[in-house]
Amino acid sequence: MDWAKISLDKVKDTRKERVDQTAPSISDDEAQNLIKEYHPDYVGNERRIHVGPNADSDPFPMELADLLESDSPVPKNFEPTVDIETDVLILGGGGAGVTAALGLADSGLTVHLATKLRLGDANTVMAEGGIQAALGADDSTRRHFADSYVGGHGKNDTGLLRHLCEEGPAGIRWLTRLGTLFDQNDDGTFRFRSGGGTSTPRVLACRDYTGLEIMRVLKNAVMSGKTQLLEHDAAVELTDDGKDRVTGAVLWNTQTGKLVTVSARAVILATGGSGQLRLQGYPTSNHLGATGDGLILAYRQGCSLVFPGSHQYHPSGSSYPEALVGQLVTESIRSAGAQILNVNGERFIDEMTFRDVVAAAIIREVVEGRGIETPTGRRGVWLDTPLIEQTKGKGTLTHQFPGLIHRFKRYGIDPTTQPLLIYPTLHYQNGGVRIDTECRTERAGLWAAGEVTGGVHGTNRLMGNSLLDIIVFGRRVSESVRQNVPERGAVTLTRLKRYRDELSGLPHKPETTAPQLYPRVSGMKFELKEIPKPGPGAEASPDAVKSFEPPDPFASR
Amino acid sequence: MKPDSESMEPKTVEITVAGKAIQAREGETIIHALWQAGRGHDIQTGCVGGVCGACTVTLRFKDGRRGGTDLACLRPVEEGMEVFPFPVDALASPPPVSDPDEDKLRAEFPTVDRCTKCDNCTIACPMGIPVMDSVLRMQKGQLEAVAEDFTTCIHCGLCRAVCEDKVLPHTMGIWVRRSLGLSVDHPALDQTREATMSDQEEQEWEHLLNCDDQERLQRAKAFRKEGIIA
Numbered sequence: 001m002d003w004a005k006i007s008l009d010k011v012k013d014t015r016k017e018r019v020d021q022t023a024p025s026i027s028d029d030e031a032q033n034l035i036k037e038y039h040p041d042y043v044g045n046e047r048r049i050h051v052g053p054n055a056d057s058d059p060f061p062m063e064l065a066d067l068l069e070s071d072s073p074v075p076k077n078f079e080p081t082v083d084i085e086t087d088v089l090i091l092g093g094g095g096a097g098v099t100a101a102l103g104l105a106d107s108g109l110t111v112h113l114a115t116k117l118r119l120g121d122a123n124t125v126m127a128e129g130g131i132q133a134a135l136g137a138d139d140s141t142r143r144h145f146a147d148s149y150v151g152g153h154g155k156n157d158t159g160l161l162r163h164l165c166e167e168g169p170a171g172i173r174w175l176t177r178l179g180t181l182f183d184q185n186d187d188g189t190f191r192f193r194s195g196g197g198t199s200t201p202r203v204l205a206c207r208d209y210t211g212l213e214i215m216r217v218l219k220n221a222v223m224s225g226k227t228q229l230l231e232h233d234a235a236v237e238l239t240d241d242g243k244d245r246v247t248g249a250v251l252w253n254t255q256t257g258k259l260v261t262v263s264a265r266a267v268i269l270a271t272g273g274s275g276q277l278r279l280q281g282y283p284t285s286n287h288l289g290a291t292g293d294g295l296i297l298a299y300r301q302g303c304s305l306v307f308p309g310s311h312q313y314h315p316s317g318s319s320y321p322e323a324l325v326g327q328l329v330t331e332s333i334r335s336a337g338a339q340i341l342n343v344n345g346e347r348f349i350d351e352m353t354f355r356d357v358v359a360a361a362i363i364r365e366v367v368e369g370r371g372i373e374t375p376t377g378r379r380g381v382w383l384d385t386p387l388i389e390q391t392k393g394k395g396t397l398t399h400q401f402p403g404l405i406h407r408f409k410r411y412g413i414d415p416t417t418q419p420l421l422i423y424p425t426l427h428y429q430n431g432g433v434r435i436d437t438e439c440r441t442e443r444a445g446l447w448a449a450g451e452v453t454g455g456v457h458g459t460n461r462l463m464g465n466s467l468l469d470i471i472v473f474g475r476r477v478s479e480s481v482r483q484n485v486p487e488r489g490a491v492t493l494t495r496l497k498r499y500r501d502e503l504s505g506l507p508h509k510p511e512t513t514a515p516q517l518y519p520r521v522s523g524m525k526f527e528l529k530e531i532p533k534p535g536p537g538a539e540a541s542p543d544a545v546k547s548f549e550p551p552d553p554f555a556s557r
Numbered sequence: 558m559k560p561d562s563e564s565m566e567p568k569t570v571e572i573t574v575a576g577k578a579i580q581a582r583e584g585e586t587i588i589h590a591l592w593q594a595g596r597g598h599d600i601q602t603g604c605v606g607g608v609c610g611a612c613t614v615t616l617r618f619k620d621g622r623r624g625g626t627d628l629a630c631l632r633p634v635e636e637g638m639e640v641f642p643f644p645v646d647a648l649a650s651p652p653p654v655s656d657p658d659e660d661k662l663r664a665e666f667p668t669v670d671r672c673t674k675c676d677n678c679t680i681a682c683p684m685g686i687p688v689m690d691s692v693l694r695m696q697k698g699q700l701e702a703v704a705e706d707f708t709t710c711i712h713c714g715l716c717r718a719v720c721e722d723k724v725l726p727h728t729m730g731i732w733v734r735r736s737l738g739l740s741v742d743h744p745a746l747d748q749t750r751e752a753t754m755s756d757q758e759e760q761e762w763e764h765l766l767n768c769d770d771q772e773r774l775q776r777a778k779a780f781r782k783e784g785i786i787a
Contacts, residue, residue, distance in 0.1 A: 028778075119647065121603030121611050125711075135745050142761040143784040146777035149765075154774035158766055173746040179653050179735025181704065190745060199781040207708060212608050216712055217738075220731050223649040254598075287604040322567075323586050323633055327606050376567075402709050406684065407607060410631060524597040 001320070001418065007372050010345035011382055011419055018339060018384075019391060023350040031357045038360040038367065039313070040424075041459070045280050046309055051502045053304035053442075060308050063277045064292060067514035068299055069506060072496055073526040074237050074250055080261040080491050082248070086112040086228070088481055089249060089262050091235045091294065092270035094122025095211075095470035096450025096477075098218040100268050101227045102178075103478025109485065111227045112262060114251050116234035116289045116517065120219040123272055123286055123451065124470060127211025128330035128403060129195065130203035131471070132464035133168035136192050138200045141165040148465060151197040151354050152430075152458020155307065159437045160456035164465065164472050171471040172204065180217045182206055194335045195463030196315075197354045203464040208330045208403040211467060233260060234289075234517055236526070237496055238267065238297050238446065241489030246301055246445035248491050252517075257529025263491045266481045269294045269441070269448040270474070273429040274311075276519040283326025284426040285317055288522065293515035294452035298433045300499045303441045306454035307431030312461055315340075315358035317425020319380030321411045326425045329383060331355070331463045333401060337391050341382040341419070342370040356460045359424040372421060380423035385415040428466060430457050438484075439477035445489070447481055449473040570636040574599055587629035587640055588612060600629050600642045607631040607683075610713025615643045626681045626715050645714030650728045653735035659698030661736075666729050669695055671722040678716035678726050684709045688716045688726045695729055703733045761786060 001008065026034070036042050046059035049068050054060075060068065088104055090097045093115025104111050113119070134144040144165040149156050176182070182204045183191040192201035206213035223229075233251040239261070241247045248263040271294030275286025284290070295305060316329040334340070334351040340358070342348055342365050349361035362381050365371055371379040385404075388396055397416050398405055408415055432454030439447045450470045457465060503509065518524035567582040574591060581590035588605060591597055603611030607628055616624035619637040626643065651665045663669060669692065678688035691706040707730035716726040764786050765776060779787045 117603050118601070118609075118611055121609045125609050126604050126606050138784060140758070140761070140784055142758070142765055143781055145765060146781040149777040150774065150781060154770055154777070158773075162762070162766070169746060173743070176741065176743055176746065177739055179738035181734055181738040181741075188741075190743070200784065209608070209709060212711065213708075216710070216731060217735060219647070219712075220650060220735065223647065224652055285606070287606070287609070288602050322584055323589070323631075403608070406709070407631070411633070518597070522592045522597040523595045524592075 003375050004372055007343045011341055011384060014345040015387060024347055026350055034360045035356050038363040039356050040280055041310055050506055052299050053302055058308055061279045063279050066510040067296055067516055070510045070512045070514035072237055073513040080239055080250060080493060082263040082491055083260045084262045086110045086264050088266045089264035090268045090270060092272055093119040094272050095124035095215060096474045097270035098222050099471055099474025100270060100449060100478045101222050103475050105225050107482045112230055113227050114230040114233040114235060118231050119229055120215050121287060123290060124211050125215040126287060127467050128208040128328055129332040130193055130205035130210045130464045131467035132202045133172045135169055135190060136200055136202055139202055147197055147199050148462050151460050151462045153460060155458035157455035163437055164456055164468060167472045168468055178217050178221050180214055193332050196331055196352050197462050208401045235297060238301050239491045239493060240495045242492050242494040245489055246443050247489040257527055265488050266485045267446050268477055269298060269452050270450050271452050273451040275426045279426055282426040283317060285314055285326055285328040291516040296515045298441060301443045301495050303443055304434050305431060306434045307459055310430040310459040312355060312428035312430055313359045313424035314427035315355055315362055315424055316383055316422040319378050319423040320374045320421040322376050329420055329422055337388045339384045339387060341384055343372050354460055362424055380421040382419040383422045384419045386417050389416050428461055430459055430461055438480040439473055445486055447477050449477040570634055572634050572638040572640060574640045575642060581634040584633055587632050587634055590634050601644050605630045608711050610711040613643045613645055613713050613715055615641045628683045645718045648728055650732055653732055653739055655740045657700055657736035662695055666725060668724050672724050673722055677719045681715040681719045684711060686710060692724060692726050700733050700737060704737050707734055
């Protein structure tokens with residue numbers, strides 16, 4: 001990183017005097033002003049939409065507004081005929097969906113779980129820092145509530161938040177019974193980390209692979225059960241009975257290109273977030289499929305969205321090297337003592353305050369010319385990771401943050417000696433589909449859990465509350481469905497037809513279809529493939545991919 | 558501070574994916590190169606961050622350099638690189654047991670002793686896990702060490718796919734981790750089993766909930782300082 005030598009020397013030179021420095025303090029009012037002036041949610045890149053339950057009320061990010069006013073990819077002449085009949089259809093194969101499936105394991109109900117990618121390829125697996133639960137000696141569920149409520153700017157749905165905090169310890173117990181390993185102290189007690197905005201250490205972790213640990217346990221558990229998995233099946237529409245009750249879904253198989261209709265007595269929406277919409281051109285820490293599909297599906301059924309304009313920009317997305325742009329550098333690295341510095345090696349924000357405040361402070365620093373520019377024109381500020389080796393002892397980073405070391409090592413960057421360049425990255429959808437405390441949406445037959453929902457986190461989520469969200473509400477949704485599963489209804493696209501009528505009245509229509517399914521940058525998109533009918537004596541189609549043996553990876557050993 | 562952008566312009570390299578050539582910018586990953594070429598569907602992709610294990614590939618170089626296996630979302634492109642999709646299906650495994658030891662492991666995974674120490678699994682692992690050494694530790698019942706070895710396992714399945722003896726390394730890895738995990742006592746969690754709420758708890762909830770939003774925000778700010786009603 002010779003291009004940044006002058007600035008890196010300053011970081012090195014100031015390190016000694018920064019070791020015992022207290023963090024720059026910021027008052028509540030200053031923090032609010034900082035957010036209003038610099039946080040991407042507030043820059044005004046929004047508009048109202050003119051269809052559906054939120055019509056002409058809340059402002060939406062442009063990208064999401066366009067999708068909500070887009071047509072469905074399902075052809076107009078498509079009449080759903082049931083291919084699969086099940087009791088419960090879960091849409092989404094991340095932490096919330098799989099937790100729900102496990103919760104329904106002994107219910108006697110048949111359960112199908114459909115996921116656009118593979119089981120477990122989701123934001124859950126990418127969560128690094130940890131999961132909150134009020135288990136510490138100085139802690140309580142009320143303190144967890146107060147921290148989350150202040151972090152969410154007092155916009156949180158108090159009913160949902162109370163459940164999140166109160167059922168945290170039981171959620172952790174459930175996870176440990178499944179065999180999840182959390183970091184422990186030498187005496188066998190849980191090791192708690194601090195997160196931005198936690199007033200006492202409350203975050204349980206498995207190094208910097210907490211989401212991976214949880215997801216691989218959930219995935220392993222669900223695979224040995226009776227849940228029917230529909231992988232590579234993206235939900236592109238919900239069906240209804242003609243009387244506003246959700247009765248199933250139309251799936252698009254990404255490998256065959258065919259549509260599959262599922263009839264279900266209950267549908268659980270667990271499709272996750274929307275980072276891959278890359279609002280305002282921001283990079284994202286999210287997985288390939290995070291395109292807000294569930295928001296579109298639920299909205300067309302008449303479900304309203306809570307805080308649709310609120311997104312979390314994680315303060316520490318990687319800004320260099322280019323291949324890692326947008327990828328997460330866990331918040332717990334700051335909790336372990338890494339400081340955030342501008343081009344002159346100066347601290348400018350309390351690293352452990354709320355995420356939206358830290359993100360806004362970084363953006364201000366860059367806007368006002370105190371950032372660092374990379375050879376490809378990206379900008380950022382320093383995260384002084386080598387400081388941890390100095391304050392917490394050599395080897396701390398390698399032991400506590402193996403994921404971080406592993407990822408950067410490939411690109412010749414060693415975080416134990418080299419500060420990382422960071423800039424906010426689109427990380428989490430704070431808002432989403434409105435649910436009640438039983439995870440019911442505003443439409444009968446449709447439940448929802450996890451990142452696709454909105455309300456519990458207000459307009460800013462604390463670290464470690466999203467992994468808890470999927471566990472607590474994944475469990476709650478399965479309980480709620482168990483007790484209220486309706487009888488099977490007719491499978492029609494009545495709501496879609498009505499929505500299309502509404503859309504046709506719009507003066508300007510976006511030329512896209514929604515759900516978007518893939519990030520625009522990937523060039524991947526929805527495509528229906530007609531299956532050629534084999535005629536008599538038909539040969540294999542000329543462009544069919546010939547099967548071949550992949551080369552022996554060890555041939556040249 | 559501003560870099561000399563001309564000299565920093567990334568070079569273009571040519572790679573092939575499943576036999577078809579694409580142009581890519583040096584330094585970008587195989588997945589990003591495929592996106593640029595409009596061929597995103599050619600390699601199964603998940604997290605794009607090196608932790609889900611969807612985008613496993615085998616690699617070969619025209620000049621005979623060692624190729625091997627990797628994740629397409631993390632591997633930067635290089636001139637002359639030949640990439641082949643190598644998806645590995647996930648595998649269900651036997652349920653975990655409490656207080657695992659080498660006998661219980663052997664009962665569930667009789668193939669553990671078939672390891673011929675070829676070390677293919679270790680070389681195939683994109684996470685740098687000492688897989689073969691860990692299989693030998695499994696044979697000896699050193700399960701705590703095995704759990705530590707597999708802390709960073711993303712279950713891409715490559716170690717299993719390249720094992721000629723069907724030893725199932727990562728499948729045993731998660732079995733060991735889950736078995737140890739569910740055998741740990743957590744007194745802190747058992748305390749929470751009591752569902753009855755104390756008077757103090759009820760008072761604190763009352764204090765935090767029974768007021769308007771503005772007042773609640775002020776109360777929450779005060780409460781979180783010490784965790785008590787000030």
